[in-house]
Amino acid sequence: MKHLLFAGICLAFLPRLLGQSEAVATAHPLATIVAADILAQGGNAYDAAVATHFALAVVLPRAGNLGGGGFALVHSASGEAAALDFRETAPQAASRETYLPSYETISSLRGIAASGVPGSVAGMWELYARFSSKSLSWPELLQPAILLADTGFQITPFLAGLLNRFQEDFSGVGEGPFWPPHEWQPGERLTQHALAETLKDIALGGPEAFYQGIHAARLVEWSEGWFAPEDLGTYRAIWREPLRAPYRGYQVFSMPPPSSGGVALIQLLQASEMLPLGRRWTTESMHLFAEMAQIAYQDRAQYLGDPAYMEVPAWALVDSAYVAGRFGQIHAQKHQAPEWEQSHEAIESYETTHYSILDSAGNAVAVTTTLNGLFGSGQWVDGFFMNNEMDDFATQPGVPNQFGLIGYDVNAVAPGKRMLSSMTPTILCAPNGDKTVLGTPGGSTIITNVFQVILHYVRYGESLQAAVDRKKLHAQGLPEVLYYEEGALTKRQMKDLQRRGHRLEAWKQIGRFQGVSTRAAAPDRLRSGDSKGHFKRYVR
Numbered sequence: 372m373k374h375l376l377f378a379g380i381c382l383a384f385l386p387r388l389l390g391q392s393e394a395v396a397t398a399h400p401l402a403t404i405v406a407a408d409i410l411a412q413g414g415n416a417y418d419a420a421v422a423t424h425f426a427l428a429v430v431l432p433r434a435g436n437l438g439g440g441g442f443a444l445v446h447s448a449s450g451e452a453a454a455l456d457f458r459e460t461a462p463q464a465a466s467r468e469t470y471l472p473s474y475e476t477i478s479s480l481r482g483i484a485a486s487g488v489p490g491s492v493a494g495m496w497e498l499y500a501r502f503s504s505k506s507l508s509w510p511e512l513l514q515p516a517i518l519l520a521d522t523g524f525q526i527t528p529f530l531a532g533l534l535n536r537f538q539e540d541f542s543g544v545g546e547g548p549f550w551p552p553h554e555w556q557p558g559e560r561l562t563q564h565a566l567a568e569t570l571k572d573i574a575l576g577g578p579e580a581f582y583q584g585i586h587a588a589r590l591v592e593w594s595e596g597w598f599a600p601e602d603l604g605t606y607r608a609i610w611r612e613p614l615r616a617p618y619r620g621y622q623v624f625s626m627p628p629p630s631s632g633g634v635a636l637i638q639l640l641q642a643s644e645m646l647p648l649g650r651r652w653t654t655e656s657m658h659l660f661a662e663m664a665q666i667a668y669q670d671r672a673q674y675l676g677d678p679a680y681m682e683v684p685a686w687a688l689v690d691s692a693y694v695a696g697r698f699g700q701i702h703a704q705k706h707q708a709p710e711w712e713q714s715h716e717a718i719e720s721y722e723t724t725h726y727s728i729l730d731s732a733g734n735a736v737a738v739t740t741t742l743n744g745l746f747g748s749g750q751w752v753d754g755f756f757m758n759n760e761m762d763d764f765a766t767q768p769g770v771p772n773q774f775g776l777i778g779y780d781v782n783a784v785a786p787g788k789r790m791l792s793s794m795t796p797t798i799l800c801a802p803n804g805d806k807t808v809l810g811t812p813g814g815s816t817i818i819t820n821v822f823q824v825i826l827h828y829v830r831y832g833e834s835l836q837a838a839v840d841r842k843k844l845h846a847q848g849l850p851e852v853l854y855y856e857e858g859a860l861t862k863r864q865m866k867d868l869q870r871r872g873h874r875l876e877a878w879k880q881i882g883r884f885q886g887v888s889t890r891a892a893a894p895d896r897l898r899s900g901d902s903k904g905h906f907k908r909y910v911r
């Protein structure tokens with residue numbers, strides 16, 4: 372017993388004896404190099420995040436962005452936790468009638484009126500202003516992105532393939548990000564001069580250059596009245612209190628509304644502790660997972676939206692007594708049909724990106740950022756793509772969006788309002804001070820993916836990489852389907868789940884997870900894309 376206790380104490384303090392570590396995981400090798408470089412120059416995790424964000428806008432134009440928005444979850448070396456909301460807002464011209472009665476009238480997915488006011492530039496400025504080490508200046512943090520845009524970089528086979536498939540759908544003002552359109556070859560050098568000029572202006576002029584200067588004027592002109600100068604001039608990123616909850620000795624910090632991610636994740640974690648999920652991922656635990664997810668997505672649709680516009684009971688929804696009552700109705704063996712009756716649509720192709728960074732002092736940041744769809748609305752201005760985030764509103768209450776998600780009044784369109792999101796940047800803090808930084812793209816599957824990674828990593832004791840690599844399941848009540856990533860289920864497991872009443876459907880890929888911890892970088896190395904990790908241990 373004494374020996375066991377001693378071994379336990381040694382294990383707990385091992386990271387301290389070995390020294391501290393830094394870790395980065397992003398969806399592109401060049402963005403990971405940029406982050407590692409900033410850390411090597413003495414920048415902290417937040418400096419690295421700002422530089423990475425702008426670099427991703429260049430090397431990962433399908434999701435990295437200036438024309439989109441996102442969320443950052445911070446847990447600093449001093450123990451301060453903060454959530455940064457740089458979600459897009461609906462312009463003043465938008466109203467709950469804008470997209471009625473059908474997608475054919477005005478599209479929330481394609482064209483000008485698909486875009487919300489972009490939040491990324493303001494968000495990065497806020498992150499820099501509050502948490503930067505200030506050992507590197509704002510222009511120095513934009514420098515790598517400017518160089519990548521100006522002198523170019525070799526495109527990966529993945530990006531070449533996407534451009535060849537989608538470039539005909541793109542249009543915009545002036546020179547596009549991919550210019551001139553042609554058959555792209557893997558390894559070809561892509562330069563983006565218009566984007567480089569925009570980045571230089573932001574480097575020199577800060578967010579004002581984007582929200583008030585020449586770029587704001589160009590956005591207003593491009594939008595033909597959809598954006599007014601005030602929409603851009605009054606845009607603000609907002610600091611919010613993160614949602615937090617204990618889970619198996621860890622403190623979990625995640626994103627509050629207008630993301631639904633933190634609420635649903637904490638509900639799932641709490642419910643999983645009340646139900647018999649066991650010590651392994653069996654068909655019984657999979658069944659319980661699907662039933663839990665169905666309830667969490669129902670609450671999401673019913674109660675969550677922008678807290679500035681409605682009473683959003685985020686803390687009440689994660690209250691353990693509420694969770695016990697709400698999830699206590701789950702049948703341990705049989706699938707129960709959800710109470711919703713709306714029709715549903717197919718889930719379309721989409722893109723988002725996540726990066727996780729932890730520096731050697733213990734500063735952690737998880738950032739999920741998006742244009743929503745692949746290359747957003749497909750419209751560019753000043754060398755960057757605009758988002759099609761308006762589709763995340765309940766544009767026609769009760770009718771599902773591109774992710775099959777439905778919503779009601781609480782997420783109806785209103786001028787200035789932020790659309791509900793599923794993005795779930797999350798940080799786990801262990802009792803010994805170790806941190807784990809998590810997140811993924813994947814639309815509605817983001818929440819269940821983050822939940823499964825935590826479940827396998829913490830409860831089932833897998834390594835972070837194994838939990839990231841593991842093939843995932845997804846359920847959201849509507850459609851009434853249990854989705855599985857190809858390879859996630861054996862034939863026997865499929866039969867058992869069907870016997871329990873689940874309708875199964877295969878998906879090629881779920882998410883593209885980027886996790887890091889004090890002990891490892893765990894990029895999503897098995898799924899498509901170019902994810903890359905960096906890990907370095909410092910022995911002091």
Ligand code: DON
Pocket residue numbers: 721722723741742743744760763791792793794812813814815817
């Ligand atoms: O905010 C949201 O939940 C969505 N706009 C995210 C889109 C997404 O993750 C697409 N990705 N793969």
